[in-house]
Amino acid sequence: MGLDELYPADRLAAAQRATAAAGLDALLLTPGSDLRYLTGYDAHASERLTCLVLPAHGEPTLIVPTLERPAAEASPAPATGVRIVDHADGTDPYPLVRTALPGPATAVGLADRMWAEQVLALRATLPDADQRLAGEVLGELRIRKSPAEVAALAEAGAAIDAVHARMGEWLRPGRTEAEVATDIAAAIREAGHVTVDFVIVAAGPNGASPHHGTSDRPIGTGEPVVVDIGGTMPSGYRSDCTRTYVAGGPAPAEFTDYYAALHEAQRAAVAAVRPGVSAEAVDAVARDIIAAAGYGDAFLHRTGHGIGLDGHEEPYVVAGNPRPLEAGMAFSIEPGIYLAGRHGARIEDIVVCTTDGVQRLNTTPTELIAL
Incomplete structure (x- = not known):
C-alpha cells in the first residue's frame, strides 16, 4: 500500500x-x-x-x-x-x-x-x-474509511494480534505488571509499530480499573489479567485490542460466570454491526446482555470508539448517539465488567462496518485465555 x-x-x-x-x-x-x-x-x-x-x-x-x-x-x-x-x-x-x-x-x-x-x-x-x-x-x-485506510487498519490489527499471540512468553505468576508491560512494549515495536501508544496490564483488583496502566504489583496465581495494548504503524493508523487472561491456575468461579456473559455480549454486539443500525443500538446490544446477567452497574464505559489516525475518534458507540452506521466506519467493540476490589474483564476488537455487515480486524480468539 x-x-x-x-x-x-x-x-x-x-x-x-x-x-x-x-x-x-x-x-x-x-x-x-x-x-x-x-x-x-x-x-x-x-x-x-x-x-x-x-x-x-x-x-x-x-x-x-x-x-x-x-x-x-x-x-x-x-x-x-x-x-x-x-x-x-x-x-x-x-x-x-x-x-x-x-x-x-x-x-x-x-x-x-x-x-x-x-x-x-x-x-x-x-x-x-x-x-x-x-x-x-x-x-x-x-469518519468513513477508504479501502486503503481499512487495509492500513487491518495491517495494524494483525500486528497487535501477533503480540497477543505471544502473551504466554511473558505473563505468569510472580512477575509484576510493569515487567510484563516492558516485554509487551518491545514486542509491539517488533511487530511493526513505530510507536507504543499504551500498554495496560491489570491483574486481580487492578483489572477493575478500566484505565489502570501498570504497577509493581506481582501477578497472583489464578488471577484474571486484563491486557489492553495498541500502537501506531508507519502508515499513521492505529491498533487497539484487549484480551483477558488467567495466569497459572483456575480463575475464581464468580469471574468465570461473568466472563461468559461478557463474551456473549461482545460477540452479539459485533454481530449487530451493519449499515443503518445506530451506534447507540449496538451499545444497547452489549449492555442489555450484561445487565440481564446482573452486572449492568459494572459496565462502566461506552461500548466503543472510532479509530484511524487517532486512537479515539468518531463514531462513538454509546447511548445517546443515534447516528446510523455506514460502510467504512471503523470502531472498537469493547464491553467490560469491573468489580471493584476484586477483578475485571474486557474484550475488544476493532471492526469495520461493511456494505452488508461487519469485518473484524482482530481475529485472535475472544474466549478466556488460560496461560
Whole structure:
C-alpha cells in the first residue's frame, strides 16, 4: 500500500469544498491527525508554528519552521499540491497565515486540538474572523474509511494480534505488571509499530480499573489479567485490542460466570454491526446482555470508539448517539465488567462496518485465555 493511496491528493479539494459548504473561509491546521489526513505530513508539534492554511478557494499553503522544511518536503505533502513556506527562528510566523489567505476571513476552522497559545495568536492575527472547530468539516470526511485506510487498519490489527499471540512468553505468576508491560512494549515495536501508544496490564483488583496502566504489583496465581495494548504503524493508523487472561491456575468461579456473559455480549454486539443500525443500538446490544446477567452497574464505559489516525475518534458507540452506521466506519467493540476490589474483564476488537455487515480486524480468539 503506497502513501499516495492513503493520502490522495484529491482530499485537499474535497476538504475545500466542505469548508466552503460549512461557511468557513479557511481551515488552519497545526500538527496532528487532521494535518496528516490531508497532506500525509506527520509534523512535529512544538512552539515553532507549523500550520496548513487551506482556503475554501485558492492555493493551500503549508507554513513550516525553516529547520523542518526538509521533513515537510520529504513527506507526501508536496504531491498533494500544497505550497511550502518557511519561517526562520526569531521571526514572527503568524503574518504568513494572513498572507496565505486569498482575502479577508470572517470565519476559520481551527484544528480541534490546537495549542491554546496558537489559538490566541491566530485570533490576534485575524481579529475579524470567528474561530470554529475544523472537526465540523473534517470529521465527516474522516469518519468513513477508504479501502486503503481499512487495509492500513487491518495491517495494524494483525500486528497487535501477533503480540497477543505471544502473551504466554511473558505473563505468569510472580512477575509484576510493569515487567510484563516492558516485554509487551518491545514486542509491539517488533511487530511493526513505530510507536507504543499504551500498554495496560491489570491483574486481580487492578483489572477493575478500566484505565489502570501498570504497577509493581506481582501477578497472583489464578488471577484474571486484563491486557489492553495498541500502537501506531508507519502508515499513521492505529491498533487497539484487549484480551483477558488467567495466569497459572483456575480463575475464581464468580469471574468465570461473568466472563461468559461478557463474551456473549461482545460477540452479539459485533454481530449487530451493519449499515443503518445506530451506534447507540449496538451499545444497547452489549449492555442489555450484561445487565440481564446482573452486572449492568459494572459496565462502566461506552461500548466503543472510532479509530484511524487517532486512537479515539468518531463514531462513538454509546447511548445517546443515534447516528446510523455506514460502510467504512471503523470502531472498537469493547464491553467490560469491573468489580471493584476484586477483578475485571474486557474484550475488544476493532471492526469495520461493511456494505452488508461487519469485518473484524482482530481475529485472535475472544474466549478466556488460560496461560
